[in-house]
Amino acid sequence: MFEYLTEQSQLGELYTQMAHTDTYALDTEFIKTNTLWPYLGLLQINVNEKIYLLDGQSLDLTDLWLLVFNARQNIFHACGEDLDLIHHYANQKPLDNIFDTQVGLSFLGFGLQLGYQQALQQILGIHVDKGETRSDWLARPLRPEQLQYAANDVIHLSALAKQIQSDLNQRGLLDAAIEDCVNYAREVATDTELSQIYLDVATFRHNRRQLVQLQQLCVWREQIARATNQPRSFILKNSTLLDLVDQQPTSMFQFGKIKDMKPNVIREHGKTILDLIRFLPDESLWPMRIHRAYRQKDTDLIDQINAFTAQISVETQVPVDVLLRKKWLSTLFSHIAKNGNEADLPNHLLGWRYEVLTRPILELLHQQKEIIAVEMAPID
Incomplete structure (x- = not known):
């Protein structure tokens, strides 16, 4: 049913097989509970x-990553965490030559997050056991049940x-679905600039002083998390x-x-945290207030x-939920309120959706531009 490779010398046969095709189906099993970066258990x-x-x-999988990045297509199901892991281990990104079966199913009306087990049941009438979902994939030796479970994910x-x-x-x-897969893969691979990480935490209620404090705290937390390989929440939770x-x-x-x-954070970093709150750059460098979400009383x-x-x-x-996500619509409102550049819109809105959906909605929003700007203006 499968071959379990644990020795470097065993990889030659695999690489020979990979060289004779241009499409692979992949999955990963990893642990990421007490670390920022995942630890690969199985590929x-x-x-x-x-x-x-x-x-x-x-195993040293350096040569395998090269083959994967140069493939015509890599097939995954719900690939986000797999891509994060591959980017980390391959030290290369983006891996965007992908087809994600979960994305493909969403175009067929199965919702945005259909699981692999349910997908196999509904599309192929095949049942697979998912009993090892919470296994420790770093423990050795791996049990036969773990290996079979892992194999089932790609069989x-x-x-x-x-x-x-x-x-x-x-x-x-098909072309639209593949385009969405590529755009999603590139989105996963895009790192938020350090100076912009605070936007994942801040709200329109924060004044500029609070925003620059959040900005400094978030940059510091990210640097510590990366240097020590800790989850961000182990240092400071968003709350x-x-x-x-x-x-x-x-x-x-x-x-x-x-x-x-x-x-332990107070003991090791308390003074630094106080300094980040107290000592701020010149006010001209503080972030601008955040626009509010659109809340028009008349719907x-x-x-x-x-x-x-x-x-x-x-x-x-x-399907409607594939055509236009709520976060994309919020982005379009913000784009109008800020007089943004269309080139800065998410790639999902600039591809096959642009002529049929994005441009007409922007034209509609432009007609209400002044009202939108007022509704979404930052609080004084």
């Missing part, structure tokens, strides 16, 4: 329906992708960051009032957009 790969399980603890993946791609092609949606800029502590004694401030505009999107869904056979 599973289906090459021409031959299954290999590669021991991530004992049928190529057949699943083939059926999904066939169904998409019949509907004329702790928010409480720090709300409470404005001026002494380490006052840390006792801050949510989830860990004693006519939203109703018009929803009705238009539903119409396009019927015409294109693309």
Whole structure:
């Protein structure tokens, strides 16, 4: 059923097989509980329906990453965490020559997050056991049940992708789905600039002083997390960051009032945290206030957009939730409020969606530009 490779000398046969095809189906098993970066336990790969399980603890996979990056297509299901791991171990990104069966299924009306087990059941009528989901993939030796579970994740993946791609092609949606896969892969590979990480925490309610404090705290937390390979929340949770800029502590004694401030963090970094809150750059360098979310009391505009999107869904056979995500619509409102550049919109909105969906919605929003700008203006 599969070959479990633990010795470097065993990789030659696999690489020979990979050299004779240009499409692979892959999955990974890893542990990422107490670290920022994942630790690879197993890499599973289906090459021409031959299954290999590669021991991530004992093998140097440098040559394999080269083959994967140069493939015509790599098949995954729900690839986000797999891509993060591959980028880390290969020290290269983006891996965007992919087809994600979960994305393909979303175009066929199965929702945005259909699991692999359910996908196999509904598309191919195949049942696979998922009993080892919470296994320790770094423990050795791996049990036979763990190995079989891991193999199951790629045994049928190529057949699943083939059926999904066939169904998409019949509907004329294959190119659009592949484009979305590529855009998603590039999104996963895009690192937020250090100076912009605070935007994942800050809200429109924060004044500029609080924003620059959050900016400094977030940059520092990210640097510590990377240097020590700790999850960000092990240093300061987002809720702790928010409480720090709300409470404005001026002494380490006052840390006792801050949510989830860990004693070891106070002991090791308390003075630094106080300095980051107290010592700020020139006010001209502080971030600008954040625009509010669109909250128009009269929902006519939203109703018009929803009705238009539903119409396009019927015409294109693309489900509404695939056509336009809520976060993309929020981005379009923000784009209008800030007089943004269309080139800065998410790639998902600039590809096949642009002419059929994005441009018409932007034209509709431009008609309400002044109202939107007022509704979303930062609080004074």
